[in-house]
Amino acid sequence: xxxxxxxxxxxxxxxxxxxxxxxxxxxxxxxxxxxYKKYPAEGPTFLISISSIKDKNEDGRFTVFLNKSAKHLSxxxxxxxxGDSAVYFCAASRDDKxxxxxxxxxxxxx
Amino acid sequence: xxxxTQTPRNRITKTGKRIMLExxxxxxxxxxxxxxxxxxxxLRLIYYSFDVKDINKGEISDGYSVSRQAQAKxxxxxxxxxxxxxALYFCATSxxxxxxxxxxxxxxxxxxxxx
Numbered sequence: 001x002x003x004x005x006x007x008x009x010x011x012x013x014x015x016x017x018x019x020x021x022x023x024x025x026x027x028x029x030x031x032x033x034x035x036y037k038k039y040p041a042e043g044p045t046f047l048i049s050i051s052s053i054k055d056k057n058e059d060g061r062f063t064v065f066l067n068k069s070a071k072h073l074s075x076x077x078x079x080x081x082x083g084d085s086a087v088y089f090c091a092a093s094r095d096d097k098x099x100x101x102x103x104x105x106x107x108x109x110x
Numbered sequence: 111x112x113x114x115t116q117t118p119r120n121r122i123t124k125t126g127k128r129i130m131l132e133x134x135x136x137x138x139x140x141x142x143x144x145x146x147x148x149x150x151x152x153l154r155l156i157y158y159s160f161d162v163k164d165i166n167k168g169e170i171s172d173g174y175s176v177s178r179q180a181q182a183k184x185x186x187x188x189x190x191x192x193x194x195x196x197a198l199y200f201c202a203t204s205x206x207x208x209x210x211x212x213x214x215x216x217x218x219x220x221x222x223x224x225x
Contacts, residue, residue: 009150032212043114043200043216044153089152093212096141096160096204097168102152 003027004092006101014109019077021104023090026071030092033066035075038087038103047088048075080108113137114217116201122223123191131186131220133201142184143202143214144168144176146195153200159184191224198222 005024013019025033031052036044050057050064050073057064063076077084085108090101114135123129133142144156145168155168157176165176173195175187188195198221202214 034213041219043218045216046213049213096206096212097155097158098212098214100153102150
């Protein structure tokens with residue numbers, strides 16, 4: 001049973017607009033949630049995280065929102081840029097292990 | 111220089127062969143992990159190690175074994191490779207709990223093809 005779900009395999013967004021990537025989880029014991037970005041032929045790289053005790057974390061163009069009651073988090077990228085085209089993995093952490101979602105491929109359109 | 115390196119980067123092998131994938135890190139982290147990535151399935155944990163004397167099975171350990179030769183080295187072995195082990199393999203490291211948001215740092219990956 002998937003504990004971390006990314007239900008959209010892909011998403012296309014116009015350059016300059018907002019990209020919103022969604023993630024749902026089932027385990028209320030997760031203590032951190034993370035977003036990773038992956039380009040082809042490279043390993044995933046950490047993008048932004050949020051503690052389970054917070055509901056928002058912002059870093060430049062990237063903001064992560066956490067809704068614990070809905071067991072839902074989202075990553076907002078604004079404005080979207082061509083270099084943001086990549087696969088984004090949502091992940092949840094507990095007991096020093098990270099569980100990853102299946103990923104969402106983001107295409108930024110010119 | 112890369113903090114987490116993996117060798118080889120690409121490997122083609124035949125069914126039944128033994129193969130080893132190696133991972134080295136210069137981050138000084140105690141914790142190391144092996145994942146595989148398959149299309150549409152995300153990253154799945156194979157094995158992890160919290161220090162040199164600690165080895166733990168992950169979600170999909172069957173058909174794999176690991177060795178933690180030193181703090182900086184963690185190798186993954188396929189004793190008898192089979193075609194459904196064709197995948198992209200990633201090594202990762204992390205600092206202890208409570209530091210760095212539990213972030214893991216990934217190597218560049220090894221693309222393994224089993225014919």
